[in-house]
Amino acid sequence: xxxxxxxxxxMGETIVRSCAWSPPGCHPxxxxxxxxxxxxxxxxxxxxxxxxxxxxxxxxxxxxxxxxVYHKDRIYRPQIRDRADRGKNKWREISLDEAMxxxxxxxxxxxxTYGPESIVVFCGTGREATMYHNELTFMSFGSPxxxxxxxxxxxxxxxxxxxxxxxxxxxxxxxxAARYADRYDHEGWSAPNYILLWGKEPxxxxxxxxxxHSVVDMMKDCDTKLIVADPRxxxxxxxxxxxxxxxxxxxxxxxxxxxxxIINEDLYDHDAVEKWTYGFEALQERVQEYPPExxxxxxxxxxxxIYDAARKYAAHPEGKxxxxxxxxxxxxxxxxxxxxHALLSLIAITDNxxxxxxxxxxxxxxxxxxxxxxxxxxxADTVSKQLFDKRIGAKEFPFVCDLMSTNHPDxxxxxxxxxxxxxxxxxxxxxxxxxGGAISAAQTRWLEAMKNSFEFACATEIxxxxxxxxxxxxxxxxxxxxxxxxxxxxxxSFNIAFYGMCNKAIDVVEGYSxxxxxxxxxKRLFPEYWNEVNTPAKYFEKYLLxxxxxxxxxxxxxxxQPEEIYRKCEKGLMRFDGGLGYxxxxxxxxxxxxxxxxxxxxxxxxxxxxxxxxxxxxxxFKEYPLVLTTGGRxxxxxxxxxxxxxxLRQQVKWPLLELHPDTAKSLGIEDGDWAWIENxxxxxxxxxxxxxxxxxxxVHAHHGWWYPEDDPEEPSLYGFRKSNINVxxxxxxxxxxxxxxxxxxxxCKVYKxxxxxDLDNHLPAPPVLAxx
Amino acid sequence: xxxxLLIHYDWCSGCKSCEMACQMKQDLPLGQxxxxxxxxxxxxxxxxDLRSEKFYxxxxxxxxxxxxxxxxISHGKMHWTYxxxxxxxxxxxxxxxxKGEVPRCVxxxxxxxxxxxxxxxxxxxxxxxxxxxLIYLP
Numbered sequence: 001x002x003x004x005x006x007x008x009x010x011m012g013e014t015i016v017r018s019c020a021w022s023p024p025g026c027h028p029x030x031x032x033x034x035x036x037x038x039x040x041x042x043x044x045x046x047x048x049x050x051x052x053x054x055x056x057x058x059x060x061x062x063x064x065x066x067x068x069v070y071h072k073d074r075i076y077r078p079q080i081r082d083r084a085d086r087g088k089n090k091w092r093e094i095s096l097d098e099a100m101x102x103x104x105x106x107x108x109x110x111x112x113t114y115g116p117e118s119i120v121v122f123c124g125t126g127r128e129a130t131m132y133h134n135e136l137t138f139m140s141f142g143s144p145x146x147x148x149x150x151x152x153x154x155x156x157x158x159x160x161x162x163x164x165x166x167x168x169x170x171x172x173x174x175x176x177a178a179r180y181a182d183r184y185d186h187e188g189w190s191a192p193n194y195i196l197l198w199g200k201e202p203x204x205x206x207x208x209x210x211x212x213h214s215v216v217d218m219m220k221d222c223d224t225k226l227i228v229a230d231p232r233x234x235x236x237x238x239x240x241x242x243x244x245x246x247x248x249x250x251x252x253x254x255x256x257x258x259x260x261x262i263i264n265e266d267l268y269d270h271d272a273v274e275k276w277t278y279g280f281e282a283l284q285e286r287v288q289e290y291p292p293e294x295x296x297x298x299x300x301x302x303x304x305x306i307y308d309a310a311r312k313y314a315a316h317p318e319g320k321x322x323x324x325x326x327x328x329x330x331x332x333x334x335x336x337x338x339x340x341h342a343l344l345s346l347i348a349i350t351d352n353x354x355x356x357x358x359x360x361x362x363x364x365x366x367x368x369x370x371x372x373x374x375x376x377x378x379x380a381d382t383v384s385k386q387l388f389d390k391r392i393g394a395k396e397f398p399f400v401c402d403l404m405s406t407n408h409p410d411x412x413x414x415x416x417x418x419x420x421x422x423x424x425x426x427x428x429x430x431x432x433x434x435x436g437g438a439i440s441a442a443q444t445r446w447l448e449a450m451k452n453s454f455e456f457a458c459a460t461e462i463x464x465x466x467x468x469x470x471x472x473x474x475x476x477x478x479x480x481x482x483x484x485x486x487x488x489x490x491x492x493s494f495n496i497a498f499y500g501m502c503n504k505a506i507d508v509v510e511g512y513s514x515x516x517x518x519x520x521x522x523k524r525l526f527p528e529y530w531n532e533v534n535t536p537a538k539y540f541e542k543y544l545l546x547x548x549x550x551x552x553x554x555x556x557x558x559x560x561q562p563e564e565i566y567r568k569c570e571k572g573l574m575r576f577d578g579g580l581g582y583x584x585x586x587x588x589x590x591x592x593x594x595x596x597x598x599x600x601x602x603x604x605x606x607x608x609x610x611x612x613x614x615x616x617x618x619x620x621f622k623e624y625p626l627v628l629t630t631g632g633r634x635x636x637x638x639x640x641x642x643x644x645x646x647x648l649r650q651q652v653k654w655p656l657l658e659l660h661p662d663t664a665k666s667l668g669i670e671d672g673d674w675a676w677i678e679n680x681x682x683x684x685x686x687x688x689x690x691x692x693x694x695x696x697x698x699v700h701a702h703h704g705w706w707y708p709e710d711d712p713e714e715p716s717l718y719g720f721r722k723s724n725i726n727v728x729x730x731x732x733x734x735x736x737x738x739x740x741x742x743x744x745x746x747x748c749k750v751y752k753x754x755x756x757x758d759l760d761n762h763l764p765a766p767p768v769l770a771x772x
Numbered sequence: 773x774x775x776x777l778l779i780h781y782d783w784c785s786g787c788k789s790c791e792m793a794c795q796m797k798q799d800l801p802l803g804q805x806x807x808x809x810x811x812x813x814x815x816x817x818x819x820x821d822l823r824s825e826k827f828y829x830x831x832x833x834x835x836x837x838x839x840x841x842x843x844x845i846s847h848g849k850m851h852w853t854y855x856x857x858x859x860x861x862x863x864x865x866x867x868x869x870x871k872g873e874v875p876r877c878v879x880x881x882x883x884x885x886x887x888x889x890x891x892x893x894x895x896x897x898x899x900x901x902x903x904x905x906l907i908y909l910p
Binding site for chain 1: 783785786787788789803821843844846850854879881882883
C-alpha cells in the first residue's frame with residue numbers, strides 16, 4: 001500500500017502528517033503524528049501508523065499538544081515590560097516588527113558600546129533550538145558567548161566528546177533496526193542478545209532521539225534480554241536478568257570491574273582488540289585494580305552480579321551481539337568522562353561496535369553545529385578570532401570548549417557574579433529556563449546574578465516561566481511544532497535514524513520558530529551571511545539534508561532512512577580521508593587516550609568518589625546520611641516543561657521524593673507526606689513516594705519543578721524555590737577537565753514538613769484542574 | 773458477536789498513553805477516563821527482601837548514617853505490573869472501527885500490548901500468547 005500523502009482532505013478535515021519535535025520539548029525523536037485540522041483549528045492528534053519508528057504509538061505529551069497550543073497562558077504576541085518592573089507580571093503587547101526593531105536596536109547598542117562579547121545567548125536542552133544555538137549566537141548576534149547553563153555541560157556533550165576524543169566521532173546507539181523500513185523484520189538484521197542500559201530510562205526519556213519503547217519491542221518480540229545498571233529499579237529494570245543497583249556516582253568502578261572480568265576471563269574479542277583498539281595492555285593492567293570483590297564494597301553491587309553481567313554482555317551466542325544504551329548518568333558525574341571511556345572500551349573489546357544488534361555508529365559529521373561552528377563563524381567573519389579568545393571559560397576548560405563551541409557554563413555564572421573578565425550586559429534566552437528549570441545548579445545564584453548583570457534581556461518562549469518573569473524585558477512567542485515547518489534529525493545528526501519532515505498545520509501566534517528567529521535576527525545584523533540562506537528550506541538544503549534532497553522532496557517522502565552500513569571502520573567510512581580505522585590520533589579506538597593525556601588527565605579510565613559521599617566525606621555524611629540522586633523522568637513532562645498542562649498534571653501532579661519504606665519509617669514519613677530534602681546548599685520540599693525501587697540508603701528526587709499555578713511575581717516566581725531540586729545542586733562541582741556535575745550523586749537529609757518548620761513558605765497550592 | 777480488547781499486560785509499561793489518547797479523543801473532562809491504568813508494585817517476590825535486617829539492626833536509633841555503608845543490600849525479583857482497565861466510558865471507538873481503523877488506545881499503545889477483535893479472535897490470540905494476558909468486553 002502506498003504511503004499516504006503528507007497532507008490530505010478527509011471528511012471535512014485536513015489531515016497533516018508530521019514528525020514531532022519541539023516546542024514544547026522533546027528530543028529529536030521525530031515521532032510520526034497525524035494532525036487533524038478543521039476550520040484552521042487543530043481538533044485531533046493521533047500517532048501515524050505509517051511512520052517507521054513509532055508506527056502509530058504516541059506518548060501523553062504529544063497526545064495533549066492541543067492543550068499546549070491553545071492554552072490560556074500561552075504567549076500569543078510579543079510582550080515588553082519596563083526594566084523597573086522586572087519580577088512583576090506587568091507586560092504590554094507589541095507587534096512582532098516592533099519587537100524585532102527593539103531587539104536589533106539593543107543588540108547594536110551593546111555590541112557597539114561594550115563589544116559583542118557583552119551579549120550572552122542561552123539555550124536549554126533537547127528542543128530544536130539546540131541545533132541552532134551556536135549559529136544564532138555567532139552568526140546572528142555576532143557574540144562569542146553561547147551558554148548552555150547546565151553545570152559542567154552535563155548532558156550529552158560529555159558522551160559526544162568522549163567519542164570524539166577517543167575515536168573521532170559517530171555516536172554509538174543501541175541497534176534498534178531504525179534505518180530499515182521493515183524494521184525488526186529486515187532480512188539479515190539480528191536483534192541484540194543483551195541490551196545493557198546504563199543510567200538510562202529510555203522509555204520515559206526517549207533520550208537524544210532514541211525511541212525508548214524499542215527496548216520493549218525487542219524484548220517482547222525478538223528475544224532480546226536486559227541488564228540494567230541503575231540505582232533505581234525502573235519498570236524496565238524489573239524485567240532485567242541482572243539489575244546492577246549501584247550506589248549513585250560509582251559508575252566508573254562498576255564499569256571497570258566489568259572490564260576486569262571480561263579481560264581476566266578472556267571473554268574479549270582478540271581480533272577486534274588487535275585491529276581496532278589502542279592501549280589494551282595498559283587497560284588490562286589498570287582493570288586489575290577493580291576486582292568484583294573490591295568493587296562490591298565501593299558500589300554496593302554484589303560481586304556475583306558483576307561476574308554474571310560481564311559474562312552475559314560479552315557472550316556471542318549464535319554470533320549475536322549485545323548493545324549498551326548509555327544515559328545521562330554518564331554525564332551528570334564529575335567522574336563521567338571515565339565512565340564513558342570505560343563503556344566505550346567495553347563495546348570495543350567485545351566486538352560490539354558497529355555491528356548488527358550491537359551499537360550502531362553514525363557517520364562522522366562535517367559542518368556540525370556544535371563542533372565546527374567556530375571555524376564557520378570566523379570564515380563568515382561574523383565573530384573574529386580575537387573575539388573568540390574572549391569566550392568565557394574557554395582557556396580554563398579547553399577540553400570542554402575546544403569541541404563544544406560554547407563557553408563554559410560554570411564560568412559564566414562566575415562572570416555574572418564578578419563582572420570578570422568583563423560584564424555580560426545583554427541576555428538572550430532561547431528555550432532556556434535558567435531560573436527554575438532543569439539544567440542549572442545553584443538557581444538562586446543565577447537569578448540574582450542575572451538580575452544584577454543584564455541591562456537588557458530577551459526570551460523566545462511558548463509560556464512565561466521563572467526566568468522570563470524574573471529577568472526579561474522582551475518576550476517573543478515561539479511556534480510549537482504544529483505551527484512551523486522544520487527538519488527532524490535524530491541524535492542531532494550524530495547518529496541519524498531518519499530525516500523527518502515536521503509540517504506546519506496551523507497558525508496560532510505572532511512569532512517565530514527557532515530557525516526563523518535565527519534567520520530574522522541574522523538578516524538584520526549580518527545580511528551578507530543570511531541573504532543566501534534566508535528561508536528555513538534553503539537552510540536545510542545547504543546544511544542538513546542529504547545530497548540531492550530538497551525541502552520539497554523530503555516533504556513528499558516524509559521520512560528518509562539512510563542506509564545502514566556496519567563495520568564502517570573496515571570500509572574507510574569513519575575517516576574523512578577515506579582511510580581504514582577511526583579518526584583518533586592512532587586511527588583506533590583509544591583505550592589509552594592520547595587526547596586525555598594531552599589535556600592533562602589520566603589516559604586510562606579510573607574511579608574517584610563523588611565530592612560528597614559516605615566514603616569521601618564521612619563526617620558530613622553523619623549530618624546528611626542519605627545518598628541523593630535526581631532527575632528521573634516522567635512520561636508527562638519534558639524536564640521543566642508541561643507543568644501548566646492540567647491533563648498531564650492529572651497523571652503526575654507533584655514532584656516526588658522516592659524513598660524506601662524502611663527509610664521512610666525510620667524518619668516518621670508516610671506515603672504522600674511533604675518532606676524536606678536538605679543538604680549544605682539549602683532545602684526544598686517534595687511529596688514522599690514510598691517505593692521498594694531504591695536501596696534504603698538512597699533517595700531520588702524529581703527535577704525541574706515549578707508551579708505555573710503559583711504567584712508569578714517576585715519573590716515567588718512561580719514557587720520555583722519550594723521544590724526545584726536544582727536550587728540545592730552545587731555550583732561548579734565539576735570534573736577535572738570541566739565536564740560533569742553531581743546532580744546524580746549528592747548527599748542529603750530528609751525530614752517531614754510540619755507547620756513548625758514551614759512557617760514562611762506554605763505548601764504549594766493545588767493546581768486548578770479546570771476544563772481546558 | 774461481542775468485540776473487545778486484549779491486553780498482554782506482561783509488557784504494559786505504564787506510560788498511560790491509552791488514558792490520554794482516549795480522554796482527548798472523547799473530549800472527556802479531567803478526572804473521567806475511558807480507560808485507566810492501574811499499578812501494582814514494585815514489591816519484592818521474596819519475603820526476606822521486605823525487611824532488610826541489616827537496615828533495621830542499624831536504624832533502631834533512627835540514624836541512617838549508622839547503616840553499614842559498605843557492601844550490598846541486594847534484592848531478588850520484584851513484582852511490578854500495570855493493567856489498563858477500560859471503563860464504562862469506553863465505546864471501543866465505534867466511529868473508527870466502522871472505518872476499518874482500530875480503537876485509539878490500541879493504535880497509541882507505546883508497548884504495543886493491546887489488540888482489538890472479536891471474542892473468538894482474541895481468545896485464540898490469548899492462547900497463543902499464553903501468559904499474563906487479559907480480555908475485556910467493555
